[in-house]
Amino acid sequence: MTLSRWNPPDTLSAREARIRKRVGKKRKMFGFLCDQRCELFDEEFQAELEQMYRDTGAGKDPVPPALLAMVVLLQSYSKASDSDAVELAACDARWQLVLGCLGSDEAPFSQGALFNFRERLIAHDMDRKLLDRTRELAKRTGAFDYKQLPKKLDVAIDSSPLIGAGRVEDAFNLLAHAAWKVVLCVAELRDRPAELLVDELGIPLLAESSIKKALDIDWSDPVAKNAALNLLLGQIETLEQWVKTNLSSEASKPPLQDQLGLLERLREQDLEPDPKGGGQRIERGVAKDRRVSVEDPDMRHGRKTKTKTFNGYKRHIAVDLGTKLILAVTVASANEPEKDSLPTLVDRLDQQGLELGRMYFDRGYIESSDVPELIADGVEIICKPWRQSNGDKFNKTDFKLDFAKQTVTCPGEQTQPMILGEIARFDADVCNACALKSKCTTSDRGRGLRVAANEPLQAKLRVLQGSAEGRARLRERVPVEHSLAHVSQRQGNRARYLGKRKNEYDLTRAAALVNLQVIQRELESSEVAIAA
Known part of the structure; x- marks a missing residue:
């Protein structure tokens, strides 16, 4: 079996140039993909895509995998099904412009070929490589001045619900x-x-x-x-x-x-x-990790807030705040806490050889086992601390925690030893005789204070949130919310596929397209600046 390379022409014909000019005013991504197709799918990347195929010498020659990878991006941009993609490749001049088959009466691929390519792409994790390629394209095109950006990245992480495609049943x-x-x-x-x-x-x-x-x-x-x-x-x-x-x-x-x-x-x-x-x-109540769909084994009950529930998945993205490019994504079942997805994202950042300077995320990620390791590696964690509430009684912020001496002192000046991850107990006799008891506890057994395993980090985050400068730093993570909104707009809020891995593929190609749009805007703004 011989694999042919996709070699679209470097120079556009007169008709292609006219269509390229038209799409430069509206639906600009078609023009950008046409301009950057040879750079995005260079010989090296095409060779990697070809490794997904076995060299058996049997069967028909496959469609060039780079061409099908471009179809995957066009699908996401046009929100087209597999059958629609075949029709668009045969009838839409913009698709034909990008695929290099303008004027052809037939699509250069079949629906079956596209399905099989997607299965191969997922099986070999090459969809993740496609996302990586967009970051490499940003460097090659000079969309960003990397000399002006810090070597160690500031990365923000966030998540949003993805409603499952499977039928939810009682x-x-x-x-x-x-x-x-x-x-x-x-x-x-x-x-x-x-x-x-x-x-x-x-x-x-x-x-x-x-x-x-x-x-x-x-x-x-x-x-x-x-x-x-x-x-x-x-x-x-x-x-x-x-x-x-x-x-x-x-x-x-x-x-x-x-x-x-x-x-x-x-x-x-x-x-x-x-x-x-x-x-x-x-059974009374809801079983832990309850399966909600016969057809989709990975869908679960989840909560966005205390009152807002959904069934399906959570999608997580990691964004470079310097360039606004999405660096890594993952999909988890809706009942999986955010902290369980952080290790996956960190691993994928490590696989790209990226150095982290700061990480910004929501409270849900702070309990991850990766956080202490990140701190030990010199990564600064920027996050809101857990809220401290105890009704009208003293809460944790009213106590003095000395991590060097491993002691905690109450507002009444009673000091007790503390151990991270355990409850510090104050002497009942001292508490009962204290003039501040009515403001501290109703218990006759003395006040107890739970000290979290990550209490030193929580203390730093409370200090951060307590200053105007610190609150401004917390707001630096806002671009990840914008990126997540763009991904949601591109992918939709309802899953296209059954199962986590296929929906992660869908999220990955949506993220790749969002990155391409970021690069396109940066290049356009650079051209405008030069022209001015």
Whole structure:
């Protein structure tokens, strides 16, 4: 199998030049991609893309991978599906200008080729390399004067919700949906229609398009609801018993094993024994790490605020405040705390060989295990401290914490030793006799003060927030919010794909396009300055 390189012409034809001039006034990204395509996809990067393919000598020659990588960017810019991308490449002169096929009646790739390329891109993490290439392009084009920028980067991190593409279902629908997937799997293994199978087994509920409609009960009646649940569970158990008896070998390996495992997990997360006897009931409260969708295994319940919830993912971005370029991204399930995503972003910054001077982020990231290591490496952390509240009583800011002596002194001048990550206890007798007790505690056992493991950092951040100069430094992170807004506008707030990795690919290409727009604006402003 021979891989051909994408070699768009360096010089535009008369017709291409006319179209390039038109897109220079509106939809400028088409013109920018046309101008920079050879620089963005140089010989070195094309060679890296070619490593995604096996040299077997079999099959048809693939479409040049660099051309398909450009299609990926055009897709994000035009918000086009795979089928739309094929049509645009065949009919839209702007797409043809960028792809170097102006005047062609056929697209230079098929929908299947684009799908397969995306799978390869994700499998080899080359989408992340595409994002890295935009940063390299900024250097090559001279969009920024790097001599005037600090060697060590100031990086800001932020996140926003991404609503999942999978259908969110309650316990009844999740169980019925998962059971139907088992039925479909069994029907395929037995080469029989699924509808005929459920009739033979006497489990008609599992074939219904709407389990709630099929049960047809008063859903406000807890007795009827519980009876309906156990009716559904009875038919699921009938199915499982039949599979165990007739397909024991197939049940121990994929795909049937996976579907049965999913059904069991959903039952464990949503059900509990009925204390009144007589089967199962819906578990009170929400199970930790509860799966909310059958089709998307990575979607979870999440919270943006105490009152605002969503189902899906969180997308995280790291932005260089000097250039406003996005350096790294990641996607996490909605229930994963921000602190769990910081190590991934830091690792990806390290892989690019970037030196960090300061890091700006929200409180949610401050508890990450990477923060002490960053501080030890000389990275300055800029973040708001945790809020301190204790009603009308003294809070932590009213106490004197001496980290050198490892002591804490209360407003009443009682001093006790403190250990990071533990609670400092003050003597009850001293507290009860103190004139300030009514302002400090209602307990007769003395005041307790929780000292966080990162309390020295929290103390520094409280000092930072307490001055006008410090608050101005905190506001330096605002560009990351702007970048996140641009990414949200480009990617949308609803996921295009199922699963974390594919949605991270979508986020990565959106971030790459945002970077290209930043570079384009910088180059335009430089040209205007030179002309002036």
